[in-house]
Amino acid sequence: MDAVNALNLSKEKEEGGFRLSEFSLRVPEGGVCGLLGPKNAGKSTVIRLLAGLEKPDEGMCSVFGVSPWENRREAHRLCGVYVDTARMYGYLTGMQNLLFFGAACGMEHPVAEKRATVLLKELDIWQARNICLREYTPGMARRLSLARALIHRPRLLLLDEPAYGLDPVSSQEIKELVQTICADDGIAAVLSTQDLEYAQTFCKSLCILENGCQKASGSFRDLCTRFEKRNRACIRLAEGSVVPQGFVRGEDGLFYRDLQQEDEMPKLLHLLVACGAQVYEARIVRPSLQDVYASCINADVFVERENGNEISSGNQQTSV
Amino acid sequence: MKFLQGTNKLLFEKEVLGVWNEHMFRPILLAMPAVFAIAAPALFLGVIYIAPAESFAGIQKFYEFLPGYVQHCSGEQMTYYLFFNIVCPMFFLLNTLLTAALSSSALFGGEKGGGTEETLMLTPLSARQIFRIKIKCSLLFAFLSSLVSFIALVILSAVASILLKMYFFSSLWIVILFVLTPAISVWGTLSMALLARVSENAVSCAQLSGYAALPIILLFTLQLTGLYRLDFIALLLVGGMVAVADGLLWGACLRRFSPDKLAW
Numbered sequence: 014m015d016a017v018n019a020l021n022l023s024k025e026k027e028e029g030g031f032r033l034s035e036f037s038l039r040v041p042e043g044g045v046c047g048l049l050g051p052k053n054a055g056k057s058t059v060i061r062l063l064a065g066l067e068k069p070d071e072g073m074c075s076v077f078g079v080s081p082w083e084n085r086r087e088a089h090r091l092c093g094v095y096v097d098t099a100r101m102y103g104y105l106t107g108m109q110n111l112l113f114f115g116a117a118c119g120m121e122h123p124v125a126e127k128r129a130t131v132l133l134k135e136l137d138i139w140q141a142r143n144i145c146l147r148e149y150t151p152g153m154a155r156r157l158s159l160a161r162a163l164i165h166r167p168r169l170l171l172l173d174e175p176a177y178g179l180d181p182v183s184s185q186e187i188k189e190l191v192q193t194i195c196a197d198d199g200i201a202a203v204l205s206t207q208d209l210e211y212a213q214t215f216c217k218s219l220c221i222l223e224n225g226c227q228k229a230s231g232s233f234r235d236l237c238t239r240f241e242k243r244n245r246a247c248i249r250l251a252e253g254s255v256v257p258q259g260f261v262r263g264e265d266g267l268f269y270r271d272l273q274q275e276d277e278m279p280k281l282l283h284l285l286v287a288c289g290a291q292v293y294e295a296r297i298v299r300p301s302l303q304d305v306y307a308s309c310i311n312a313d314v315f316v317e318r319e320n321g322n323e324i325s326s327g328n329q330q331t332s333v
Numbered sequence: 334m335k336f337l338q339g340t341n342k343l344l345f346e347k348e349v350l351g352v353w354n355e356h357m358f359r360p361i362l363l364a365m366p367a368v369f370a371i372a373a374p375a376l377f378l379g380v381i382y383i384a385p386a387e388s389f390a391g392i393q394k395f396y397e398f399l400p401g402y403v404q405h406c407s408g409e410q411m412t413y414y415l416f417f418n419i420v421c422p423m424f425f426l427l428n429t430l431l432t433a434a435l436s437s438s439a440l441f442g443g444e445k446g447g448g449t450e451e452t453l454m455l456t457p458l459s460a461r462q463i464f465r466i467k468i469k470c471s472l473l474f475a476f477l478s479s480l481v482s483f484i485a486l487v488i489l490s491a492v493a494s495i496l497l498k499m500y501f502f503s504s505l506w507i508v509i510l511f512v513l514t515p516a517i518s519v520w521g522t523l524s525m526a527l528l529a530r531v532s533e534n535a536v537s538c539a540q541l542s543g544y545a546a547l548p549i550i551l552l553f554t555l556q557l558t559g560l561y562r563l564d565f566i567a568l569l570l571v572g573g574m575v576a577v578a579d580g581l582l583w584g585a586c587l588r589r590f591s592p593d594k595l596a597w
Contacts, residue, residue: 064455085454085459102351104354113343117457117458
């Protein structure tokens with residue numbers, strides 16, 4: 014069964030227009046999907062709709078076959094949700110907060126205590142377990158919120174920018190923790206983030222949004238293909254060398270050429286050397302999500318062609 | 334008791350801690366019964382007992398509001414009877430109302446101000462389950478405060494009976510205790526729960542509770558103008574009207590307490 018299934022989800026703004034328009038997504042069990050896009054792109058709206066915090070104006074969505082709006086109780090047993098606006102109780106200690114939310118999720122006290130202990134240790138806030146939350150640093154509070162989302166062993170994590178606004182060290186730690194927890198427990202995740210490097214390494218599928226519109230989705234490889242981002246040969250030649258055939262000179266003074274396949278590289282080098290070029294350095298430059306993202310956000314792509322069929326972005330179903 | 338088991342028990346304990354940990358509200362919640370049910374009646378009793386009888390000449394015109402069986406009593410006795418059965422009920426009900434309103438503000442406005450309401454909505458707890466527990470918690474505070482106030486009034490009344498040689502509790506207190514106190518507690522709680530939707534936090538919500546107190550003050554003080562008299566039946570009618578209003582508020586609250594209405 015799919016962890017997430019969303020079809021043509023739309024949410025209107027109160028002042029008119031759309032916060033999200035015809036958004037569709039499919040995430041299988043254990044899959045990790047990254048929602049990317051600039052501010053006000055609609056990423057948080059997707060998370061809130063999937064979490065049952067808001068009702069879609071159009072379309073439907075389900076988590077493990079359960080509608081989060083119509084059956085929130087069951088959906089929240091299955092999901093762990095992290096959104097920045099959902100805080101915890103400042104007058105309770107870290108441990109008390111987790112025990113309370115564990116009980117709210119229907120866990121027996123000893124089971125919740127055991128799980129809270131594991132999570133507090135894993136998230137490196139065990140030392141602060143008996144301190145009131147109001148005395149936590151933002152990074153520690155963020156970790157505790159993550160522990161709250163994980164306390165009931167959810168099968169799906171919905172995370173809205175879990176590392177946003179933290180110092181680089183805390184941010185990196187949070188990202189690694191999410192990655193480890195999802196990998197170890199096989200938890201599916203939908204993650205909204207602006208960290209493209211992180212999304213590229215962690216997410217099995219990606220979805221790029223802008224102004225509430227779903228501009229592109231698929232695996233990183235799919236997106237590279239769609240936006241024609243290929244591996245490139247990069248060489249550094251002796252000063253004053255002429256531009257070899259098929260190469261273009263980059264702003265950094267190096268020469269670049271698109272590769273259809275990686276195994277073209279040895280042949281290319283052999284040819285260059287045979288022609289008398291003095292090659293000081295040669296490497297393959299792989300496309301990054303940054304390249305894809307820049308192309309996608311800058312390009313006005315609303316219709317994509319897949320397998321020769323024209324499909325509007327709202328109707329596409331993305332499989333991880 | 335069903336609501337004191339499992340998750341509900343934990344939720345209830347958390348709510349009680351939530352009210353108690355509102356540092357701005359705790360002293361007020363403690364001070365109100367002390368002022369309304371202990372300090373004010375005790376001070377008045379002291380003044381009546383110590384001051385000469387001629388001092389009460391100004392309030393003799395109010396004696397006509399007293400029932401016939403009190404009319405033959407002394408000036409001190411009638412003055413304290415007047416205070417105990419017109420002013421004290423107002424203080425008593427104000428304490429009940431404001432305690433319910435402040436607790437409710439802390440519970441509903443506090444969740445909103447602290448950003449925790451949304452977190453509760455992310456648990457399998459239903460919005461109505463959370464709402465009902467909060468209402469019960471607020472009513473518990475109102476009940477405890479009323480109980481403490483009433484015990485204090487009983488003690489003061491006993492002291493006054495000894496000093497002034499008269500029994501001061503009238504039948505009005507039956508309606509006040511068993512009809513008006515519960516109805517007004519529910520009114521204070523529900524009106525603040527509803528107003529919390531438009532307030533930013535517990536304090537801004539609590540500031541609105543003053544408006545809820547105004548009808549009670551007017552109800553008891555305006556009878557001194559001679560326009561009406563709050564006897565047993567009149568108070569029973571007022572209680573009935575508040576109970577009907579409670580029913581309407583309850584319906585409005587249940588309709589509005591859903592995650593769709595969260596500010597975002």
